[in-house]
Amino acid sequence: MKIRLAYTLPLLLSLLASTAAQAVEYSQLLADKSSLGFSYRQMNVPMDGSFKRFKAQLAFDPAQPAKASAAFEIEVASIDVGSAEGNSEVSGKLWFNTATHPTARFVSSGIKALGNNRFEVAGKLTIKGKTLDVSTPVSFKADGANGVFEGAFTIKRADYAIGEGMWADFGTVANDVQIKFRLLAAAKK
């Protein structure tokens, strides 16, 4: 027994040390290599859009998801729905009202490992001054020195009063909006 322990202990220690060395905390969002998009249905036609400008505060070590956190700030006026006419419309009062609510936010409240480099990230999403709980699956993969985080989840636009008045009816623009993200982050230097 003693002999075995003497052999295995250093082995165990070195194993621990190596995983510790592998652990990387991704903390710098590479905004120009990341994308934050959404898709929705208009007259049952699948449409895509995106937000061009957003910032993040990240601390994500895939080996220690419980300690990880993520917070995003999205400049709502940087939205692109595909046409100039559409872009000026959705900035207006009935949609995002960017004059009063220039920023949308997501702040994580808990991150769970699902295994296989997949995580469940729960948090609070604030759009147009309304804050609701959301959660999204996120997959992680290392890409050289960077980490790639990808996922998608669906929100209901009516929950955030996005598209009021004449737009409130879902006949033209559907209620379901899928948010899709692909984020590239660098490790802390």
Added chain:
Amino acid sequence: MSSSRPGSYTRTAIRLHWLLALGLSATLALGFYMSDLPFSPAKLQYYSWHKWAGITLLLLAVFRLGWRLTHPAPAAPAGMPAWQHAASEWTHRLLYLLMLAIPLSGWLMSSAKGVPTVYFGVLPLPDLLERNVELGKQLGQLHGALNFGLLGLVALHAAAALKHYVIDRDEVLGRMLPFLNKA
């Protein structure tokens, strides 16, 4: 009636003619009306209806052209000057061309603008072009210009038909409106 140039159009040809005349007028009017509307759910709805109508007209136009190529039109009235004959042939050719080119340019424009067409909200049609906003604008201008071309040609076409009826007093208009020739 055994000659390759019969004295009248087939019933199918007559029906297609008036169906397309009605459909094209309505779709053209809707096109001009909707593009001037302020952005609204109604506008988005009209755009979709316009696209569905346009694709339907494209299908009808293809069928009609096929019918025309396999069922010759009646001969021109005897004694009609050669230039009038040539003018009518070319007007008809151009009309067929526009019946195809207008909806095709609309489809191309929609593809380039990144707004795919889902026929009647159920059948997604393939995008003919990659998304390209600049090209989409140009195709939109082409779509509009072709429609002005159609308006001009239809005016000429209708004026010629009326001239046959009122001035020449021949059977040409009645071949598309058989009740006129019966009377």
